[in-house]
Amino acid sequence: MKRTLALAMLLALGLVATARAATEADYKTAYTAAEAASKEAAGLRNQWTVTVSMLAAARKAADSGDFDRAIAAAKEAEALARASIFQATSEKEAWKAMEIR
Known part of the structure; x- marks a missing residue:
């Protein structure tokens, strides 16, 4: 019983925090984390356009004050x-495993 109560309390505290x-x-x-990852992808010449669009959506949501959505x-x-x-990194090496027939 104490164990169940303790678990319930921990869950409740976790829900409050989230x-x-x-x-x-x-x-x-x-x-900042997303932008750094996007720049790394761009450096590998494999930046997806959908990533850029999602970063723009994040900025737009933040500008309107909707930080949850941002x-x-x-x-x-x-x-x-x-x-x-x-x-990008997996395909960089994957071609070596291909076999010409």
Whole structure:
């Protein structure tokens, strides 16, 4: 019983922490990470246009004061940039495994 109560309390505290409104500082942190990943992808010559669009959406949402939406867009942009980095690095070596027949 004590264990269940303790777990319920931890879950409740976790939900309270995630329910807080996003701030401009939270947005800037997420945007900076996304922008860095996007620049890395651009350096590999594999920056996806959808990443650039998502960064623009994040800026637009932040400009209107909707930091929750801005953070979500920034995190999606970072994920897209990381995927394009993975694609660029994996394809850089993948051609070596191909066999000419």
